[in-house]
Amino acid sequence: MKLLFRKLSSKAVLPVRATPDSAGADLCACLETPVTIAPGETVMIPLGLTCQPTRKDIALLVFPRSGLASKHGITLANAVGVVDSDYRGEWHVPLHNISAMPFTVEHGMRVAQLVVTPVLFPEMLETDTIDETARGAGGFGSSGI
Numbered sequence: 001m002k003l004l005f006r007k008l009s010s011k012a013v014l015p016v017r018a019t020p021d022s023a024g025a026d027l028c029a030c031l032e033t034p035v036t037i038a039p040g041e042t043v044m045i046p047l048g049l050t051c052q053p054t055r056k057d058i059a060l061l062v063f064p065r066s067g068l069a070s071k072h073g074i075t076l077a078n079a080v081g082v083v084d085s086d087y088r089g090e091w092h093v094p095l096h097n098i099s100a101m102p103f104t105v106e107h108g109m110r111v112a113q114l115v116v117t118p119v120l121f122p123e124m125l126e127t128d129t130i131d132e133t134a135r136g137a138g139g140f141g142s143s144g145i
Contacts, residue, residue, distance in 0.1 A: 001053065001054055001055050001058070001116075002053075002054045003015075003051055003052075003053050003054075003060075003116070004051065004052040004053070004054065005049050005050070005051050006049065006050050006051070006052075007048060007049060008030075008048050008049060008050060008090050009030050009046075009048035011030055011048060011107060011108075012028075012030045012047065012048030012049050013028035013030070013048075013108055014049070015027055015028075015049075015114050023115055024063060024113030024114055024115045025113060025114045025115075026065070026110040026112075026113055026114075027047055027049075027062065027091070027093065027110070027111060027112040027113060027114055028047065028108050028109060028110055028111065029045050029046070029047065029105050029106070029107060029108065029109045029111050030046050030047050030048025030049070030107065031045070031046070031105065031106070031107040032107075034104050034105065034106050034107070035104070035105045036102050036103065036104045036105075037074065037095055037096075037097040037102065037103050037104075037105065038097060038102050039097050039098075039099060039100050039101065039102065040097065040098075041096070041097055042077040042094050042095065042096040042097075043094070043095055043105075044092045044093070044094055044095075045092060045093050045094075045095050045105055045111055046090060046091075046092050047090070047091040047092065047093065048090065049090065049091050050088055050089060050090055050091065051083070051087075051091070052088065053085045053116075055085070056085045056086070057085075057118055057119055057120075057121070058085055058116055058117065058118055058119055059082055059083070059084065059085065059116075059117055059118075059119045060082070060083035060084075060085070060114060060115075060116055061080055061081070061082060061083075061114070061115045061116070061117055062076065062080065062081035062082075062083065062091075062093060062112050062113070062114055063076070063080055063081075063112065063113050063114075063115060064076045064079075064112060064113075065110060065111065065112060065113055068110075068111070072099060072101075072103050073097060073098040073099025073100075073101070073103070074095055074096070074097055074098075074099070074103050074111075075095075075096055075098060076093060076094060076095065076096065076112060077094035077095070077096040078094055081093065081094075081112075085119075093111055093112045095111060095112075
């Protein structure tokens with residue numbers, strides 16, 4: 001499988017894995033000027049890229065970068081972004097500042113990471129009954145801490 005990336009800006013940076021065995025490939029900001037994200041603010045950061053996977057049974061998942069989140073309070077507003085295999089528009093990441101300090105994003109800064117995963121396409125059917133289980137309807141926290 002291959003991911004065919006098209007640069008929508010000459011300044012765009014193709015995703016790269018930091019190490020050969022990294023699960024995620026770093027996604028970089030594509031900016032004309034630096035962008036400062038105030039505490040509590042969300043800003044859409046363009047990546048200057050679009051992508052065409054060579055397979056349709058995959059999803060391109062965009063995750064926060066651990067270092068930005070733990071050291072600077074910069075995470076994704078949507079927790080995990082899902083890029084469908086048939087999406088062809090420019091990629092953006094909604095960076096959210098959960099810290100008490102402003103944070104400035106510079107061009108080329110690694111702002112998120114891309115992980116590719118297989119996707120199943122089940123048939124969706126309606127039914128009048130669902131099998132009982134030991135857990136039943138026990139939801140959040142029902143199995144303990």
